[in-house]
Amino acid sequence: MGAEPVPVPAPLLEAKDFRFDVDHLSTLISNKTKLIILNSPQNPTGGVLTEADLIEVSRLAIEHDLWVLTDEIYSRIIYNGAFHSIASIPGMKERTIILDGFSKTYAMTGWRLGYGVMNRGLADLTARLVTNSNSCTTTFVQYGGISALTGSQDFVHEMVEEFRARRDIVVSALRNMRGVTCREPSGAFYVFPNVTEACRNLGFTTAKELQQHLLHEGVAVLPRTAFGSKNEGEQEEYLRLSYATSRENIRKGLELMKQVLEQ
Structure with missing residues (x-):
């Protein structure tokens, strides 16, 4: 019988552009800790850990043998540096497991093609699990992955620049809505505005209530x-918006959202 894992969250802080506090992370590590899980650039915030953050996390991992x-x-979808x-x-290198895939960089969402990078011993064990749970990825998807990796990468840069333009449209519009503040995301294709005041203005207790109201008005967030x-002590309310759609749809959604928030 295996042990039951117990996840311990490290809060992402708006004041740090939705990065966690590495000093706080160190207080969460105990003699039962086995693994630190990172996601950067992040969904849902668009936050990105800095190189300095990662150096400190690596220090903790080596010190505690994690x-x-x-x-x-x-x-590949990153805007600053x-x-x-x-x-x-x-x-x-020997204590890190990288998870990556093709759905974001190569717009292959739904094709379910991904990969892991890890040391050989762990890779052999993981292969046994994957072979018996998924068998294999369908043939045409594998050929698509080969083409993505071996073809020109120019379109990736073009896609990221388009996402940057969409991000700027969304952030600018949100910052001009009543009761909304918004940090500028450094990666991915999401924004994570603070709507605490907007909720209060409309008589809502939570962002979930605001989300439901917006959905009935035609805006999906x-x-x-x-x-x-x-997290313990977390009081603020947030929404996640994706800008993985056309500029026309983004502007239409933002206009409807503004009307709802300022009615």
Whole structure:
């Protein structure tokens, strides 16, 4: 019988552009801790851990002899500077598991093609699990992945620049809505505005209530609690908006949202 894992959340802080506090992370590590899980760039916030953050996390991992699992599915969709993987830090290659895939960078959402990078011993064990749970990826999807990797990468840069333009449209519009504040995301294709005041203005207790109201008005967003329970002491209310759609649809949705918030 295996042990039951107990996840311990490290809150993402709006004041730190939705990065966690590494000093606080160190207080969460105990003699029962086995693994640190990272997601950067992040869904749902669009936050990105800095190289300095990752160096500190690696120090903790080495000091406490921990594995790190890092979800890097949005690593090519980044707007400020270069992407940094914790696996590139000295001493981390053998204790890091990288998860990545094709759905974001190569717009292959729904094709379910991904991969892991880890040491050979763990890879052999993982292969046994995957072979018996998924068998294999369908043939045409494998050929699509080969074409994505071996073809020109120019379109990736073009896609990221388009996402940057959409991000700027969304952030600017949200910052001009009553009761809304919004940090500028550094990666992925989401924004995570603070709608605490907007909820109060409309008589809603939670962002979930606001989300339901917006949905009935024709705007589909997600509340913060769609991504897990609130952390202890967390009082603010947030929505997640995706800008993985056309500029026309983005502007239409933002106009409807503004009308609802300022009615």
